Amino acid sequence: MGRFTSIAASAALLALASAQTFQRLGTCPTLGCILPPDQADFLPGQYFDLRFEVHAPVNGSEAFNNGVPDEQFSVSITKEGGETKSITEFFKVKEPALEKWNFTWYEDLFAVDAKTPSLVNVASKVFRQLAIYEPGNYAVTLNFYGSEQTVANWVVRPLATKRKAKNVILFIGDGMTTNMITAARLLGHKSINGKYQSLLKLDEFPVIGHQMTHSIDSFITDSANSASALYSGHKSTVNAMGVYADSSKSTFDDPKVETIIELLVRIWDSAWGAVSTAAIADATPIALAGHSRSRYDYGYLVETTLNGLSNYTWTKSGGPDVWFGGGAEQFYPGKDSFNGQDYYAKFAEAGYAIANNKTALAALGNDKRALGIFCKSHFPVWLDRNVLKDNLSGFKNDPFAGKEPALDLPGQKEMTLKAIDILHKRGGDKGFFLMSEAASIDKQMHALDYDRALGDLLELDDTVRATIAHLEEIGELENTLVLVTSDHGHGFDVFGGADTKYLTEATGDRQKRRAVGTYAESGLSQYTVPVEGVSYGTGPNFPVNWDPRYAIASGFSANPDHRENYKLNPKPRKVVEELVDDDYYVNPSDAPGGFVVNGTLPVSESSGVHSLTDVAVFAMGPCQETFGGVYGNIDIFYKMANCLGLARPDAGKGGSCGSH
Amino acid sequence: MGRFTSIAASAALLALASAQTFQRLGTCPTLGCILPPDQADFLPGQYFDLRFEVHAPVNGSEAFNNGVPDEQFSVSITKEGGETKSITEFFKVKEPALEKWNFTWYEDLFAVDAKTPSLVNVASKVFRQLAIYEPGNYAVTLNFYGSEQTVANWVVRPLATKRKAKNVILFIGDGMTTNMITAARLLGHKSINGKYQSLLKLDEFPVIGHQMTHSIDSFITDSANSASALYSGHKSTVNAMGVYADSSKSTFDDPKVETIIELLVRIWDSAWGAVSTAAIADATPIALAGHSRSRYDYGYLVETTLNGLSNYTWTKSGGPDVWFGGGAEQFYPGKDSFNGQDYYAKFAEAGYAIANNKTALAALGNDKRALGIFCKSHFPVWLDRNVLKDNLSGFKNDPFAGKEPALDLPGQKEMTLKAIDILHKRGGDKGFFLMSEAASIDKQMHALDYDRALGDLLELDDTVRATIAHLEEIGELENTLVLVTSDHGHGFDVFGGADTKYLTEATGDRQKRRAVGTYAESGLSQYTVPVEGVSYGTGPNFPVNWDPRYAIASGFSANPDHRENYKLNPKPRKVVEELVDDDYYVNPSDAPGGFVVNGTLPVSESSGVHSLTDVAVFAMGPCQETFGGVYGNIDIFYKMANCLGLARPDAGKGGSCGSH
Structure with missing residues (x-):
């Protein structure tokens, strides 16, 4: 070892x-x-x-x-x-x-x-x-x-200095496990007598690996240090990124490690960008250039991604070429932006074109660096943006003050395709690195809102499908290593089918549980069976009915107290009530007609938590063959760095510090 | 498609x-x-x-x-x-x-x-x-x-007639998921600052695939029809094997499909065998030559595996060359053997050497066909055979009448290595096919006895390690396709660490749950930390302490009402009490000091159930490259058949029936 x-x-x-x-x-x-x-x-x-x-x-x-x-x-x-x-x-x-x-x-x-x-x-x-x-x-x-x-x-490690891939696109399905991929396939793709009539785009990837996600100090990771491991080749502690956590009070003085985009800018002068359906300062996107023991230093992390570190000498990544996501509260002036400053203005001063809605995103040119911040906080999920659209007006999440709803929102697909065009143009022969995150797989699994999580997983797959088609169109497919992976899991699985009509009408928790069918009584997916009068216009690769009478019965290895009715949650889910005397209790308005499941987590926990499982890596393109088998999350950094020729065994470009 | x-x-x-x-x-x-x-x-x-x-x-x-x-x-x-x-x-x-x-x-x-x-x-x-x-x-x-x-x-399908692999060894970890493999690695292998100092043998396999396990009539499968899909290339219905289920009363007249060992004997005259830690008539081993709509036709399935079908014309596999497992009740004369007959005698008449304990197994020669039946029902698990050995005397499972304990039991490793020697000798240039099953991963997951399940998973990995070493010794490694896969999952995952001392001493279910640590508070595995006075003599690749104060906290997406204390169960686990008025209730003697988790399954269900998740396929040897990516369980049959050159597009050997 x-x-x-x-x-x-x-x-x-x-x-x-x-x-x-x-x-x-x-x-x-x-x-x-x-x-x-x-x-x-x-x-x-x-x-x-x-x-x-x-x-x-x-x-x-x-x-x-x-x-x-x-x-x-x-x-x-x-x-x-x-x-x-x-x-x-x-x-x-x-x-x-x-x-x-x-x-x-x-x-x-x-x-x-x-x-x-x-x-x-x-x-x-x-x-x-x-x-x-x-x-x-x-x-x-x-x-x-x-x-x-x-x-x-x-x-x-003795690694390559020669570049085999011009571009790398790293998709991260946050919190995504093989179990969830399997469930999403069941919802979005029809099968007849056991044979799927269409498949996920992920199912076409030629190479699969498994990565071990554990943290350096704990066997369960969070998204900050797992992202940091993927980007830097160094595992960190829970909530830290781009540093090894020390014991001092400051979260900014911890010993840093250089990330893949910092290396790529320093060595090859490539373009780089991030796309996320989370706040852009959320752990997974911000860890690309972020260095802090605390993922909660949101404003600081936005400032240093744009302008570099000022407290210590460090390599400068020069700011992203493309940055598309949510988290407007770190950009408009106020309590959540760094020193209360206006970061829309600061990015504009630095030469960025700025888009704040889907229409403006589409109108962006490909020459200038671009910042796209489309809402406050994390994006409303694919299901609310595409199927249950009335929910959007309930958000107070506009990208300027976060008091009105953001209604003209792009999805991961639109953001990713535009990002590729800009990076392709700006990177030119020097290539590019893009990280594109489906963030709400994780966030909705935390909420135990399985449908919303799986909807965003299908959006990720749809984005991967469109990305590969687009790379082919622009002649970059064979130059581009495309990876789809995750940062950790949640202990989710489907274990049967639930007759939601019976469940709702039955009296008492024990009788309601009779509605859950297992093995043969699980039956077949009804999410792909057309129903008169039900049409969302979301096309192939998505369910034709999100709320069938016979729904999947699924659950969690770890959960707070909650109620289950296995039906589509018409509104984003909140399984517990507010904290009362340090404890959470079942939310009486969640999962109406369902039965109570008492939890396995401390009663002070309001949501599900991450799990241990290895997660899959799907690889296609140059160096794909190096991604088979089982390895650690840090090895993804070394495999990408090897494919990008980032090793500098003899000081190389930019080698002004260090020795021999 | x-x-x-x-x-x-x-x-x-x-x-x-x-x-x-x-x-x-x-x-x-x-x-x-x-x-x-x-x-x-x-x-x-x-x-x-x-x-x-x-x-x-x-x-x-x-x-x-x-x-x-x-x-x-x-x-x-x-x-x-x-x-x-x-x-x-x-x-x-x-x-x-x-x-x-x-x-x-x-x-x-x-x-x-x-x-x-x-x-x-x-x-x-x-x-x-x-x-x-x-x-x-x-x-x-x-x-x-x-x-x-x-x-x-x-x-x-247009497949190959030329043989690329001489031998195939198919390991099946029944019910094994990637989540469980990850947990077993955590228990059996030490890591320092996030880097494992040793790994599972599975982690060394160069190629990984994912197989979709769903049944033909339900998205959740059982072990009969999933085994049948792996062996025949045809999905069946829950509880069926080697047939498509029809609606007639008889379970024996359903339309059959030919299995890989029937093809291999008919076309190449190869040797074949099965090893299992379950009863040999249990679904996974018996489906190799079994044809019935009901996996519960145990005696019939033993009879027809030895003597072939008598109700209809069908190809004869001639009986296995090696058959090692449990399930003595189908062999000694009595209510569970076919027509009450003595199948030890029938196998002996057919020329089989017979072993009924580990000592006799080791003494078997390699020339004769061999039957090894070591206990009644399924094997006591690895943990009881190797760590908590006192439990063995509590079983009434001897292989002759099932009234005394079977104490001289081999494990999966000893059975598999002996099986390889016999098959290698008997198959000669014609090669062999061996299926070796770690059955109790599934059986103990059903019981929510996570430690016992993971112990048997580590035994499987230890068996794979020994198998590869032994194949190298006898010069057959490069002639042998070694596959390790599963037939379905259970919704298991680890989500934290539990301070079992605190949990036990705390009062009340809600306070007890405070003992569960998540993220950073999960801590590191203590299963690999030596403790004075604790030594099981089980060597590397197994925990050095099975019952640490800080244990893994794990759970199930589907479960009956039960109690959790996250401690090692000193006796095999029984989470619910006997049926009372069609309902099960929490077993008051299970998980002493733990907290109650009410279930998500019907209250008439006494155990956990299978789940949807795709399961991994690990491949090494000739044709390994064909096992990457995502595919159905039936594709494993076609990939094996292709590698063994079993297609006969022009009638070929034995083509006395059918036409075109």
Whole structure:
């Protein structure tokens, strides 16, 4: 597994194995921390910051040295087979100043209940914007408290400098699992006697892989650090992106890692863009150029994506060529924009064409950089935009003040096709990178609104279908690596069919559950059976009836208390009531006529949560053959970087920092 | 999708679209039925029976012709571009006698509650052991009631006659999903800072595909008809194998299809065998040579696997070369064996060496055919055989009378390795086909006993690892296509970590749920952290601690009422109490100290149920490249048959029946 075995990793002090659910600092089971930690991988020439921390717990089960951290710690690096050098010598950088702070944490739930936090004093140093060029195995050593030692074994992977793909389009179905893809196919495609008469576009991809999504400090990830892993080749901690989380108070000083679009701009001067049906500052789109321990630094992340980091020296991606999504509240001046500033004005000043509705999107030229912000917050979902359109007027989400409804909204498909045209024009021979996210698969799965989630999954598939057709039209299909994957799962599956008429009319929860048919009594999909008077105009690849009497019965491995009637939710779903005494309770107006399912999550949880499952990777185009089999989410970065020829084993272009 | 478009399929009478959950006869929405039905695929030269039925409902919403079925129906077949011929002319067979019967069914749950069944009279004919050799599109037409017509469009696929793989080993993890594989990896393999230090053997397979598991008449399958689809290239109805289910009373007269082992014996005279940790007469192993509408015809299926069918002419597979599993009650004389006979004696008479425990298994020679039946019913699971061994003495499952515990039990690995040696010897240059099933992944998921299910998944992976090593040792690795797949899923996923100490000590269900940590609070796997005094001797690739304080929190999209404490169940799990007034209730002795989760399934359901999700296919060896992408479960048969050169487009060996 790429472990550097010539130097033994000696465990400094004992790991606190009995408190895994809470951690003093993820990636640091001992009192001496190296970030990037043991087992980190790097692209040759990729920029990163390097932080060391020495911890001195004042109280609790780890209390040590009367809470005084060792300020005299020393650090070194050794390339396998080579000599050991100090960090300053190896990277030809100056010794940074010592930093000191403290933080508290809870060792377990009993400590939380007893209100007995553990206090930790810290001494730390950070080295900024380093790079290692020569592939190989490295060991970084932190010596502290006299005899204690933490060793981080790193691998700089030997990867290609030659470019095999001109363009990469990375589709992310947020929270999308194989289970959901299967369910969406059942809803959108007709089968006769077990044979589908049409299939998803995903079903035509020649290569499938499975990626492991777990976080660095937890086996369940969130969308920030999973996106960051896909884009940077470094796993992070929950809610962090583009950095390894340290224990300091600031969310902006954590050690950074360079992302794929930063590398692509620096090395090939390619065009790049992001499309999302979420707020553009939401984790998955913003992690392309975002560096923060907290995904909630929305305004800061918009500012730094446009103008680069100002707190520390760092590579500049120069701002996206295309940025289409929601999240207007980070753009119009107000409490949610960075320092209350007008980011529509700032983007216009930077030369961006700006679109705020579908009509203006279509009218955009392809020469200028473009910002398209179409609504406040996340997009209303495909089902509300295309089938239950009356719901749109209930939103207060216009892109200027968010007080009127945004009614002229594009979908993922329109945004993606326009983005390709602009990137194709602006990237020219230098190619482009586009990330296009179907965000509400995840958001609606959190809400347990399965129909809305699956509608957005079908929209993603429809977007992939249109993208491939469009790439063929413009002559770029064979130059473009198209990937469709996800960042994590939700424990969703379909387990039968429900007679919703019987369910609604039956009395009592136990009798209502009789309406659920399993195995043979699941029957066949009725979502593809035409019904007189029902037509949404949404064409092929979508259900012809979203609310059949015999509906799919589906559920969640993790859920809050809620009610199920298995019918289409005419309005976006809210399964629980507002918080009462720190607890949520079943929303009496949700799923009328349904039966109550009590949950498996803490009663303070109002929605479903992410799950462990590996998620699929569908690949088509140059380098597709490298995406088969099972691998980690970070490997998608290395496979894309390899295909784009981004490795710089000999400093290469832009190699002004770092050494050998 | 291979649909024959030159002849329009006219829908005879209206489909009963409002009663999908119950069906008069799956595959037959009109009153005229053809089996194999519309959309069926065939291997060139594959034997099959052909049944026609004309239905006359006496009452109910479909009542027609005063309940008198048309006995004068006529049938024909047309090859695309060719002339229309009668069935007797095309296949050069005699006209069979007319059969008549009736049956009842319920149109929906309201009809069940009201006790108002619908009666249907039937006229039918069946043609036995036909074959079509020439690849192409065919239309079979049933004319009835004067002007009504049902058309079945069939595809005889153009496949290879040349053999690319000498051997095929097909591993089936019954009910295994990607979600479960991910969870098993987490339990059995250690990771440091997000990087696994070892992986599953499955993770090394170069090619991954996804197979769609849905049944022909329902989107949720059972293990009989999914196994049958994998083995025959024909989807069937729930609980059926090797036949298309008709509406007659007998479960033995339904129209049959030839399976891969029947083809392999007939065409190449290869050796074949089955290994299972279930009863050998359980659906997955018995479907290799089984033909019945009911998977519950256990004794009959054992008899016909050994001696072939006696009720109708059919190809004989000659009995397996190796048959290792449980299910002794079909072998020792008694109520569960066919006609009460002694099948140990019958197999011995047929020349089989017989082993009834692990010691005797190891002592078997490789020359003779071998029967190994090691216990009554299904095997105790890996966890009970290897970790919680005291549980074994609680079983009454010896292989002779099933009254004493079977203590000297082999595992899937020992059975599979021995099976390979015998098949390798007996198959010689003619090669072999082995199916090896990890049965209790499914059985323990039904029981919501996640640890026991995942233990058997790790045993499967360990078996695959040992198999590949052994194939290399005996020089057969590059001659052998190794596939690992599943037959259907369960809606299982892991969604966090649970502090089982806190959960147990907390008071009240809502407080107990606080013990479940999500995202960052999921923490890291503690199943790989050594604990003083805990050692099972099960070596690498298995947990070093099965019962950590911080356990995985997992669940099911479908479940009966039950209680969860997320701890290892020291005894095999039983989540509900016995049936009381047609309902099940939470078992008060299950999951002590846990919280109650009320279910989403009918209260008459005592266990979890199968789910919809596509399942993964892992491929290695000759033809591996044909197993990438998304396809149906029947395609696995065609891909294997293609790799084994089983198509006979010109009658070929053994082509004594059928014509064109």
